[in-house]
Amino acid sequence: MTSLVVLDFDATGIKQPARSAIAAAAKLGEVHVLIAGNAVGDAPAAAAKIAGVSKVLVADDASLTHELAETTAALLVSLAPAYSHILQAATAAGKNTIPRAAALLDVQVISDISDVIDADTFVRPIYAGNALATVKSSDSKKLITVRASSFDPAAAEGGSAAIETVAVPAAGTSSKYLSSELSKSERPELTAAKIIVSGGRGMQNGENFTKLIDPIADKLGAAVGASRAAVDAGYVPNDYQVGQTGKIVAPQLYIAIGISGAIQHLAGMKDSKVIVAINKDEDAPIFQVADYGLVADLFTALPELEKAL
Amino acid sequence: MKLLVAVKRVVDYNVKVRVKSDKTGVETAGVKQSMNPFDEIAVEEAIRLKEKGIATEIVAVSVGVTQAQETIRTALAMGADRGILVETDVAVEPLAVAKLLKAIAEKEGAELIILGKQAIDDDFNATGQALAALLGWPQGTFASKVEIADGKATVTREVDGGLETVELKLPAVITADLRLNEPRYASLPNIMKARKKQIDIVKPADLGVDVTPRLTIVSVAEPPGRKAGIKVPDVATLVDKLRNEAKVI
Ligand SMILES: Cc1cc2nc3c(=O)[nH]c(=O)nc-3n(C[C@H](O)[C@H](O)[C@H](O)COP(=O)(O)OP(=O)(O)OC[C@H]3O[C@@H](n4cnc5c(N)ncnc54)[C@H](O)[C@@H]3O)c2cc1C
Numbered sequence: 001m002t003s004l005v006v007l008d009f010d011a012t013g014i015k016q017p018a019r020s021a022i023a024a025a026a027k028l029g030e031v032h033v034l035i036a037g038n039a040v041g042d043a044p045a046a047a048a049k050i051a052g053v054s055k056v057l058v059a060d061d062a063s064l065t066h067e068l069a070e071t072t073a074a075l076l077v078s079l080a081p082a083y084s085h086i087l088q089a090a091t092a093a094g095k096n097t098i099p100r101a102a103a104l105l106d107v108q109v110i111s112d113i114s115d116v117i118d119a120d121t122f123v124r125p126i127y128a129g130n131a132l133a134t135v136k137s138s139d140s141k142k143l144i145t146v147r148a149s150s151f152d153p154a155a156a157e158g159g160s161a162a163i164e165t166v167a168v169p170a171a172g173t174s175s176k177y178l179s180s181e182l183s184k185s186e187r188p189e190l191t192a193a194k195i196i197v198s199g200g201r202g203m204q205n206g207e208n209f210t211k212l213i214d215p216i217a218d219k220l221g222a223a224v225g226a227s228r229a230a231v232d233a234g235y236v237p238n239d240y241q242v243g244q245t246g247k248i249v250a251p252q253l254y255i256a257i258g259i260s261g262a263i264q265h266l267a268g269m270k271d272s273k274v275i276v277a278i279n280k281d282e283d284a285p286i287f288q289v290a291d292y293g294l295v296a297d298l299f300t301a302l303p304e305l306e307k308a309l
Numbered sequence: 310m311k312l313l314v315a316v317k318r319v320v321d322y323n324v325k326v327r328v329k330s331d332k333t334g335v336e337t338a339g340v341k342q343s344m345n346p347f348d349e350i351a352v353e354e355a356i357r358l359k360e361k362g363i364a365t366e367i368v369a370v371s372v373g374v375t376q377a378q379e380t381i382r383t384a385l386a387m388g389a390d391r392g393i394l395v396e397t398d399v400a401v402e403p404l405a406v407a408k409l410l411k412a413i414a415e416k417e418g419a420e421l422i423i424l425g426k427q428a429i430d431d432d433f434n435a436t437g438q439a440l441a442a443l444l445g446w447p448q449g450t451f452a453s454k455v456e457i458a459d460g461k462a463t464v465t466r467e468v469d470g471g472l473e474t475v476e477l478k479l480p481a482v483i484t485a486d487l488r489l490n491e492p493r494y495a496s497l498p499n500i501m502k503a504r505k506k507q508i509d510i511v512k513p514a515d516l517g518v519d520v521t522p523r524l525t526i527v528s529v530a531e532p533p534g535r536k537a538g539i540k541v542p543d544v545a546t547l548v549d550k551l552r553n554e555a556k557v558i
Contacts, residue, residue, distance in 0.1 A: 068475070069438065069448055092468040095434050096450050099403070103439035108404040108523035111433045121527060126431050127326045131335050134527040174478035175447035178463070182470040191469075195557070220558060232488060238453065238467045245347075245427065245487060247469070253557040263325060270535055274555045276547065282540075291538035291555065294547050304544040309558070 001029040001119060004057070004079060006072070006088035006097070009035065009043045016192040017089035019050060019153035021146040025087050026052045026154065027116040033057070033161075034079070036072055038065040044163050051158035061168040066177035067093050073101040074171035080105055080141060084119065090145035090248070091191075102143035109143045110135065112248075114150035128244040128267035148191060149250035149271060183237045185224075190242065193223035195253045198242055198269070199235070200227035202258020202279065202298055206235040212302040213257065219309040225249065225269075227259045243268035258298050261286025278302075310479075312364040313419040314355045314389065315410055316348040316371045318380040319430040332528045344380045347425025349387075350485040353492040354455060355423050356388035363457050364421070366390050370413055372406050374398055378508055385503035386495030392508040397520060403431075405513075405520040407439035412516040414444065419480070421462070426451050426484040437484035447477040451486040 003025040008015040018033075025031045032055040035043045040060050047056045057079065063071050076086055076097070086101065088094035090112045102109035114132070115123035121136045122144065190196060197217045199209055209224070217224050225247070226240040242249055244267035254272035259265060261277070261284055269275070270289050277290035280297050287293040294301060320326055321341040329336050344352075358364040369384035371377040372395040381392035395409050414422055427434035441448035449455070449464030453472065456463045462477045467486045477483075495503070513520045541547045551558045 066473075069441075069450070073442065092451065092466075096438065096448070099433075099435035099438035100442040100448065102435070103404055103407060103442035106404070108402050109433070109435050109439075110524065111435055124432075125532070126529075127320070127335060128429065128432070129532060130326050131328050132530045132532050134530070135524040136527050137524050139523050173447065174481075175449075176476045178474040178476050180468075180470070180474070181472040228487065237471055238488065239469060239471050244429070244432070253551070253555070264322070274551070274557050275535075275538075276551070287540070288537045289535045292547055292550055293538065293540045294544065295540060296544075301544055305548070308544055308548040 001084045002082065003028050003031050003085040003087060004083040005031060005033045006076070006086070006094065007033050007035055007047055008089055008091050008093055014043065014046050014050065014156070015091070016153050017091055017148035019156065020148035020151040021087050021089040022050060022052060022154040023151040024113065024116055024146045025085065028085055028119055030054055034059065036064045036075055037067065038062050048161040048163055049157050049159050051155040053159045053161040056161050056163045057166045058163060059166050059168050063168060063171065067097070068173065068175050068177060069096040069100045070173040070175050071171050072097045073104055074169050076101040077104050078169045079166065083141070085142045085144060087144045087146055089148045094145045098143050098145050105141060105143065107139045107141055107143050108137065109145070110137060111145050112147045113144055114147045128263050129270065130263065147248055149248050183239050187217060188221070188223045190223045190225055190247045190249055193251050195220045195222035196225045196249055196251045197222045197255045197257065198225035198227065198259060199230055199257050200259030201229035201233065203230060203235055209235055212298070215306045216302065216309065219306065227265050256286050257302065259286055260284050261289065310364050310420045311366050311368065311417055312355050312358060313410070313414055313417065313422040314348070314351050314367060314369050314384065315422070315424040315436065316352065316369050316380050316384050317345040317428050318342050318371065318373050318377040319345045319428055322346055322429055328529055328531045332530060334526065334529050342376070344383050345425050345428045347427060347485050349492040350487065350489050351423040351425050352384045352387050352389060353490045354485060357490065358457060359388065368393060368417055368419070370395070370410060372397065372401050372409055381508055382503050383495065385506040386500040387493060388499070391506055394508055394510045395513060395516065396510050397513050399520050400522065401520045402522050402524060403433045403435040404439050404523065405518060406436050407443055408518045409513060409516055410440050411443045412518060421457070421479060421481060421483070423483045423485060426486050437482050441482035444480070444482070446480050446482050448482045449475055449477050450484045452483050453486050453488045455483060455489065
């Protein structure tokens with residue numbers, strides 16, 4: 001029984017969520033990984049070093065440049081016969097591609113697993129994480145996306161896997177990449193950060209994020225996140241959103257500032273090790289999950305916090 | 310251009326669900342049910358395309374129990390033209406929903422299908438992708454902006470690093486993210502009008518689709534609870550606790 005894990009990577013290397021997906025696959029048996037892209041550079045060599053990987057498949061082709069679901073799914077179908085399980089982290093790319101590949105294989109995808117019970121049985125959160133369903137699949141092959149925050153990433157070093165080039169099927173596609181608008185930041189990525197400082201509607205505007213949250217994040221080496229309300233209001237870009245429909249995170253420390261604690265927000269952060277809430281409303285639901293709650297006006301508390309760090 | 314929207318009846322997003330004591334699922338009896346919020350956004354987008362003269366007819370499709378007709382009525386009251394209910398008591402999984410939608414799309418000659426990106430009950434985030442796969446159509450998932458012109462859809466997608474724009478040759482499947490639009494409320498006159506709009510009822514077998522689930526639910530459990538901690542009086546105490554008690558900074 002061998003699993004294939006599709007790796008998320010970019011010019012900076014293999015993404016941490018991809019190593020969590022490898023950790024999930026390692027519970028099932030032998031692990032091969034796939035690097036699919038165009039001019040993939042050092043990625044295959046980096047993948048070969050990840051602990052627990054026995055083979056790296058490389059699909060390097062112009063048609064795979066922007067990880068369009070149509071072409072990647074067709075590639076996965078061509079590789080599928082050799083594998084019992086095909087997994088990818090539940091990143092935007094994984095959520096786009098894996099369900100498509102699953103349907104092409106007549107398989108019901110198992111989305112966002114948080115635990116592996118056995119080769120057929122997995123745990124996945126439902127209802128915004130308010131319930132955990134254990135499901136057993138009767139499909140002969142399993143296609144899976146992995147909730148990265150639920151699995152400690154496989155070590156980046158320690159392996160020495162073989163690297164093998166695979167053929168890319170010619171897939172005519174009626175989908176074309178046009179452009180991206182990516183947020184630039186020197187800070188760690190939300191899904192890899194040890195500390196996250198998040199702001200909500202209580203921040204009132206984007207300037208206050210820059211003026212009050214950024215300096216604290218800088219001192220802590222933290223990533224900056226946000227509630228949906230803060231994103232919808234345009235204070236920060238969409239990729240900051242934490243929650244049921246944003247990013248799922250579980251850092252060592254999550255600081256929620258001016259966030260009320262709606263279930264959809266809690267769904268994305270309640271597995272954090274330590275949660276701090278700063279809110280002026282002492283009845284805000286966020287305090288029900290916070291290890292340390294500070295009832296205060298954020299406009300006085302944040303400058304004080306920055307000074308104290 | 311004929312447009313299909315898929316709408317699902319789910320436990321309302323404001324309800325804090327409770328796991329049943331026999332661990333077979335969550336309590337849905339007597340719990341408020343509404344249209345999946347992402348599907349409302351899909352319906353709104355469809356209506357806007359009709360208002361712009363791009364869509365000619367909007368068919369709202371739901372798969373589910375008899376009461377899912379109410380969800381279709383909501384879509385009709387918002388502005389969809391007619392409805393189709395694929396009636397079944399089975400909790401149909403995304404792959405089978407996609408098969409049913411494919412059969413309807415082919416019958417209706419739809420050129421664009423808009424769905425919510427995920428249902429807030431099972432949180433699969435899969436039906437649109439599966440439907441696009443089965444039809445062999447391109448997909449624009451997690452859309453925050455859609456423009457249709459010259460037989461193409463230009464879709465801006467919410468991705469992990471920000472936004473990405475793709476161009477899809479129609480026919481295509483689009484799944485709606487939160488920021489695509491703000492759905493309208495149905496006005497009273499439109500709610501009245503919707504009562505007269507047609508809803509056809511079909512069974513999965515009529516469409517030749519086997520909806521037997523591939524996943525069996527072994528159990529549904531409550532997630533490990535998180536206890537409220539303590540309130541700290543001031544910033545100095547907070548920093549001290551984080552340094553010396555939790556040791557996270
Ligand atoms: C389908 C669906 C999906 C969703 N997905 C997500 C998701 O992924 N992520 C997400 O976050 N939300 C999501 N939501 C939205 C969610 O329901 C809430 O609306 C949202 O999380 C609220 O954001 P907030 O806490 O910033 O705003 P509010 O609820 O308005 O809370 C603002 C808080 O700031 C406090 N505050 C105000 N001023 C100050 C001050 N000066 N000092 C200190 N505190 C102050 C207030 O006391 C209040 O508690 C979703 C909703 C739906 C329907």
